[in-house]
Amino acid sequence: MKFTFLGTGGAFDVAYGNSAALVEFKGHTLLLDCGFTVYPTLREHQLTRGIDYILLTHLHNDHTGSLANVLLHCHYFNPNCRPTILYPDDDFRDELYEFLRLQLQKPEKYAEFMPLSELPGITALDTYGLHAERLQTYAYIFEDHGERLVYSGDIGQPEALFAYLRGMPPKATTVFHDITFSEQNTAHTYYKKLIPLAQDYHIYGYHCDPTKSPTDNPFPLVYHQPELMLSSLLQEAMH
Ligand SMILES: [Zn+2]
Numbered sequence: 001m002k003f004t005f006l007g008t009g010g011a012f013d014v015a016y017g018n019s020a021a022l023v024e025f026k027g028h029t030l031l032l033d034c035g036f037t038v039y040p041t042l043r044e045h046q047l048t049r050g051i052d053y054i055l056l057t058h059l060h061n062d063h064t065g066s067l068a069n070v071l072l073h074c075h076y077f078n079p080n081c082r083p084t085i086l087y088p089d090d091d092f093r094d095e096l097y098e099f100l101r102l103q104l105q106k107p108e109k110y111a112e113f114m115p116l117s118e119l120p121g122i123t124a125l126d127t128y129g130l131h132a133e134r135l136q137t138y139a140y141i142f143e144d145h146g147e148r149l150v151y152s153g154d155i156g157q158p159e160a161l162f163a164y165l166r167g168m169p170p171k172a173t174t175v176f177h178d179i180t181f182s183e184q185n186t187a188h189t190y191y192k193k194l195i196p197l198a199q200d201y202h203i204y205g206y207h208c209d210p211t212k213s214p215t216d217n218p219f220p221l222v223y224h225q226p227e228l229m230l231s232s233l234l235q236e237a238m239h
């Protein structure tokens with residue numbers, strides 16, 4: 001299991017790209033979120049071809065803004081490339097379908113839709129309303145070969161996610177967690193809120209501008225981990 005981040009910025013931190021990752025999971029490549037900077041990034045590095053699955057945390061533009069482009073590109077330019085969109089429940093599938101229908105008319109022409117439960121090893125945690133009022137969001141927990149990786153999605157109140165994790169069988173757990181350095185920003189998790197929850201977990205912050213990180217922030221940022229960034233994938237390809 002390997003996460004390669006395509007971007008680690010917040011909605012307005014375009015210099016760092018929208019937060020999204022390619023996940024190598026059980027021999028498949030899964031695109032986790034697809035904001036408006038993702039398609040250009042995938043194109044730049046010729047990565048559209050290998051996407052088997054697409055999984056979304058929520059429908060905000062910095063997480064879905066180039067999804068239609070990616071699907072159109074696969075359909076018209078990559079022979080035999082037809083990503084499968086995984087959905088955690090039927091209500092979210094309906095929202096996502098409608099979102100794509102407005103752009104693509106017939107989404108099923110460009111992608112398969114499959115319940116997430118059919119791909120064992122990924123758990124969706126419903127975080128409805130914890131990022132924005134009345135907005136459906138999810139965190140995802142990936143498990144394979146005794147390894148557990150958690151992707152928070154956008155979340156302003158992290159307690160429920162950690163309560164859930166504490167209820168799982170103990171296992172070394174890495175958490176990629178959205179983080180903000182502004183206490184006024186209630187849509188994302190203020191870093192000081194994470195401190196009491198962080199024991200027992202390896203936490204890496206993302207969805208932020210790394211230059212804003214204060215000196216007393218104890219959490220490493222994904223942006224500063226070369227092995228988690230796209231550049232590492234490109235280096236591997238060259239060897
Ligand atoms: Zn976001």
Ligand SMILES: [Zn+2]
Nearest residue numbers: 058060131154
């Ligand atoms: Zn959001």
